[in-house]
Amino acid sequence: xxxxxxxxxxxxxxxxxxxxxxxxxxxxxxxxxxxxxxxxxxxxxxxxxxxxxxxxxxxxxxxxxxxxxxxxxxxxxxxxxxxxxxxxxxxxxxxxxxxxxxxxxxxxxxxxxxxxxxxxxxxxxxxxxxxxxxxxxxxxxxxxxxxxxxxxxxxxxxxxxxxxxxxxxxxxxxxxxxxxxxxxxxxxxxx
Amino acid sequence: xxxxxxxxxxxxxxxxxxxxxxxxxxxxxxxxxxxxxxxxxxxxxxxxxxxxxxxxxxxxxxxxxxxxxxxxxxxxxxxxxxxxxxxxxxxxxxxxxxxxxxxxxxxxxxxxxxxxxxxxxxxxxxxxxxxxxxxxxxxxxxxxxxxxxxxxxxxxxxxxxxxxxxxxxxxxxxxxxxxxxxxxxxxxxxx
DNA sequence: GTCTATACACCGATAGAC
DNA sequence: GTCTATCGGTGTATAGAC
Numbered sequence: 320x321x322x323x324x325x326x327x328x329x330x331x332x333x334x335x336x337x338x339x340x341x342x343x344x345x346x347x348x349x350x351x352x353x354x355x356x357x358x359x360x361x362x363x364x365x366x367x368x369x370x371x372x373x374x375x376x377x378x379x380x381x382x383x384x385x386x387x388x389x390x391x392x393x394x395x396x397x398x399x400x401x402x403x404x405x406x407x408x409x410x411x412x413x414x415x416x417x418x419x420x421x422x423x424x425x426x427x428x429x430x431x432x433x434x435x436x437x438x439x440x441x442x443x444x445x446x447x448x449x450x451x452x453x454x455x456x457x458x459x460x461x462x463x464x465x466x467x468x469x470x471x472x473x474x475x476x477x478x479x480x481x482x483x484x485x486x487x488x489x490x491x492x493x494x495x496x497x498x499x500x501x502x503x504x505x506x507x508x509x510x
Numbered sequence: 511x512x513x514x515x516x517x518x519x520x521x522x523x524x525x526x527x528x529x530x531x532x533x534x535x536x537x538x539x540x541x542x543x544x545x546x547x548x549x550x551x552x553x554x555x556x557x558x559x560x561x562x563x564x565x566x567x568x569x570x571x572x573x574x575x576x577x578x579x580x581x582x583x584x585x586x587x588x589x590x591x592x593x594x595x596x597x598x599x600x601x602x603x604x605x606x607x608x609x610x611x612x613x614x615x616x617x618x619x620x621x622x623x624x625x626x627x628x629x630x631x632x633x634x635x636x637x638x639x640x641x642x643x644x645x646x647x648x649x650x651x652x653x654x655x656x657x658x659x660x661x662x663x664x665x666x667x668x669x670x671x672x673x674x675x676x677x678x679x680x681x682x683x684x685x686x687x688x689x690x691x692x693x694x695x696x697x698x699x700x701x
Numbered sequence: 702g703t704c705t706a707t708a709c710a711c712c713g714a715t716a717g718a719c
Numbered sequence: 720g721t722c723t724a725t726c727g728g729t730g731t732a733t734a735g736a737c
Contacts, residue, residue: 324733327702349621351542354730368703370732419620426617428680429610430540439681446684466688466695474685475670475692482669489619490630493637494665497657501666504657515715518720545712559721561714 327372329382334372336362341383345423353380381433384424388441395445399452405510408449408476409502418484442477449473456509464508472505518563520573525563527553532574536614544571572624575615579632586636590643596701599640599667600693609675633668640664647700655699663696 327334340362344353355369355376373379394415398407428435453469479502483495518525531553535544546560546567564570585606589598619626644660670693674686 325702331702333702347621349617350540352621355732356729365703365705367705367732371702376731422613422617422620425676425680426540426613429613430538430543435680442677442680442682443684450685466692468688468692470685471688471692474673474689478669478673479666482665482673485616486633489616489626489633491633493634494641494661497659497662498665501657501659501662516720522720524720546714547711556721556723558714558723562720567713 324374325371326374329372331372333364333368337364337369337372337379338383338386341379342387342420345383346417346420350380350423350427355379377431377433380427380431381437384427384434384437387420387424388437392441392445392448395448399448403510404452405456405472405476405506408452409480409506412476412480413483416480416484418481418488421481422485446470446473446477449476453509460509462508467505467508469509472509475502475505515565516562517565520563522563524555524559528555528560528563528570529574529577532570533578533611536574537608537611541571541614541618546570568622568624571618571622572628575618575625575628578611578615579628583632583636583639586639590639594701595643596647596663596667596697599643600671600697603667603671604674607671607675609672609679612672613676637661637664637668640667644700651700653699658696658699660700663700666693666696 337358340358341353344357344361348357353376356366358379359366359369369376369379373382394411395408398404398411401407424434425438428438450469450473453472457464457469479498483498486492487495528549531549532544535548535552539548544567547557549570550557550560560567560570564573585602586599589595589602592598615625616629619629641660641664644663648655648660670689674690677683678686
């Protein structure tokens, strides 16, 4: 039974302000704090507007994640098409990857069907792009990289940057210097 | 101003049942669902008993995490003292590491001071144990491992197993076969 | 497009009887 | 150690006026 409640446009200034506010709340206080009242307050809007622009809180969370992945994929494709794709991707992920937010969405994916599917789609797609870029380099150089395959490097690129950023945010730096050197050594085999 | 409310023992059958129930709730529905009523229901107990055994919900969550890390460190020390420490740790982390629960606690750490400190303590301590075990092997063999240092391997051991398990649970397997082969190759340099 | 008003459920936490 | 009862607050979501 569909609701008869009215709905607002999906790309207005107000809806984007709500998405921005949602990101801030997730970053600062986690998904447990991402309530309609809290998000609206963060955006300086009334609580009920959340339901005008997004049918449910689940929809808001999903839209928030989708906006982020779309932007990330655009950037990733730019990096992959650049002169030194592997270095560019490594730099982008090392600097920009917002570990706190990513983790919040990954935890959310554990019990939010829509987010889970979107996370799977995003990871699969971005790893596909990364693997292709690395394989292209390998083809050009024709060097033997042994077990350091494009797919393995793509996995390490994304997961190691994520974990480095997250641990640093938690006050951990055990082994970070060494692993950074190791990854850069592995990357050097391609680019 | 301290509360005058009475408190129960911290290692009774009932308090452990509550901790078990908390783990199940976190695993199935995330920390947002870990409410006193929900946890009590899961344990077949009354909601108010949560506050008899644990002062606040934050305390319950923290106790739940502490119990897990204590058990994990015991197991890690056993593995580190075994004949093939690196292989043993890799196997234990690959099989037993409960990715969903770990992620839930890591996300929780983002905005829960007590859990954040405990996560930092646990990661630092376990990585220290792993690094020592790997370095001991390196000393015995006296082989040159280049950039594949004990600290780097320790970082990869814990983070790669965590991410492999988590992605598998989300329905992702992009690059998993390759990265497993790569890690096992790196481990072979030591053990 | 934004407002007021409101429904109804669930939250953490406490008091005090048994 | 476990129970009943309960407080004040907050949650999602909707109806309907402006």
